[in-house]
Ligand SMILES: [Zn+2]
């Protein structure tokens with residue numbers, strides 16, 4: 001298992017052809033501005049990448065990356081494993097003046113991976129691609145009850161004393177979640193209400 005996904009493009013840049021790289025990553029470390037960021041994966045994430053030379057300084061990258069991203073449940077913060085199957089397909093441009101590879105938006109709106117080091121580090125590219133493919137938020141279970149807004153108690157493990165004191169509607173407002181999705185199962189009248197709705 002390697003820490004840094006790299007692909008060697010030296011000979012590809014000298015003579016047209018293709019280059020291949022594959023491996024497994026248990027995390028990705030990349031720079032965002034000056035900050036070092038890390039994406040953790042729940043299990044070794046296989047990648048397979050092929051790069052072909054096109055006209056001039058342009059190349060084309062294609063392949064697959066299958067990370068299982070570790071995210072947090074939006075309601076109770078429990079760890080959630082999100083398996084992703086990413087198809088890679090990105091235009092690339094070689095510019096020897098470039099230090100760190102970056103994604104640039106071309107006139108066509110297409111993203112172009114610009115790089116200057118023939119020993120190309122794909123960490124930032126794979127990290128950005130992963131974040132784009134990941135859902136904005138996840139819940140560990142559709143029926144997750146979340147945390148008590150007063151004491152932080154995990155309501156999946158049972159009610160806390162505040163449940164009796166804070167009206168259900170008020171809790172829902174605080175959570176910003178439409179009434180009925182989070183606390184319906186705790187509301188003894190939920191079943192009755194559903195019954196009424198289906199009559200309409
Ligand atoms: Zn949850």
Ligand SMILES: [Zn+2]
Nearest residue numbers: 148151160162
């Ligand atoms: Zn509480």
